[in-house]
Amino acid sequence: MVSKKKKKLTPVMQEYQALAKKREPSKFAFIKLCRAFLVGGLICLLGQIIQQLFVHFGGFSIKEAGSPTTGVLVLISVILTSLGVYDKIAQWAGAGTAVPVTGFANAMASAAIEYRRDGIVLGMGGSIFKVAGPVIVFGTVAAFAVGIAHIIFDPNIVGG
């Protein structure tokens, strides 16, 4: 199938792009999937351990322990970002470090560090959501859509 974008290209361009494509190393690699699985899983395991510690030593219930656990993971991620380590781990781990909450914390912290030098208000304040902003916007939109679907298919949930 010829995409709409491709149709605009001249035959010379299309020929070149086919040639260039042949020389492009594949972005897909099975090893990358394994790394992402491994690191993502390890971060979840770490979260589980922290949660259990809160339950056993902090007197939290399992449900209550969720928030402080997230807080600790975010803190670890921010510290690693500040030390300049997180992006190096991420190059190796890919989605393994991007998907858990640590990835979100890294997106916020890295933007805050980067734009701090452009001023606290206009720099950091204005640009802190530069990377994480779309996640929040479309996360909210998705939550809204899921919420509507929930009401339609399970009316008893309203008010509950």
Add this chain to the structure above:
Amino acid sequence: MLKGHQSWVFDNKPSILSAATSVGPFEGQGPLAEDFDIVHSELYLGQDSWEKAEKAFLEEAAKMAIQHAGLTEGQIQFHFGGDLMNQIISSSFAARTLAIPYFGLFGACSTSMESLALAAYVVNSGGAKHTLAATCSHNASVEKQFRYPTEYGSQKPPTAQFTVTGAGAAVLGREGNGPYVTSATIGRVVDMGMTDPFNMGAAMAPAAVDTIEAHFRDLQIEPGYYDLIVTGDLSKVGYEIACDLFKKHNIPMEQTTYSDCGMMIYDYKTQNVQAGASGCACSAVVTYGHLLNRMRRGELNRILVVATGALLSPLSYQQNESIPCIAHAVSIEREK
């Protein structure tokens, strides 16, 4: 002077009186470390922002080049320079310090040879006794402007390139003992509809081949005239494509050695740079450091440096524009 369609032949042979390079720590760990005048151990150079650090790199290289030539700023008539920042602030702010009458240029990473070609042209035509050509780039400032915050953990694809931190400057004069700038071919903008900003080598390769082809046609020479032909920052992916294109266009590059500055500056085995290096400083520090040193040692007599530039902005990418590219070729020879 004008020869063929888009080339200049410099009959008065402007001489590169001196050149200087200043690079960051990561470049200092690469195989060309010995060829750089100054290798810094950190990226900030005592400044409080990446942009200011980039300017400091340029100021340092420019001042050093002028000093090596045995001149003062006042004896240089014109300064040609540019960089990758919005409104070429690094270059213009360095020009404020140098206080030399200044032409600010933007040709993305091709600015290194664009500035050298113009600086040579002005000296050759008698417009100046001495000129300065200087360009710089900074890995972190480029990441910040074109990609993500430097500490953001995004995985780079194998086609991505690592922007060189550093600056290169050359002083040209009418009288000198060489190496001499003998000709230049100014490239046209070539756009093959490539859209991936993480694969700029593939976008720029056709522009490089177009300019090289024009250079041979205009000057009526063959690749064998040169000991070495280097492109600016095509890196691994673009380099292979360029080799394919040379074959397709029947340009006998096997007569000479063809290489790419983006593949020379880092060690692929120990430095994690994906496809290779890029940036205004890439071709500048390799040419003004490594290649001129090799010419001085007599290992090379004639070289052609073809700096390549991708003329995109983060905005043009977001608006789904393709990447227009350009390449400028400058030939440097040891003897008149």
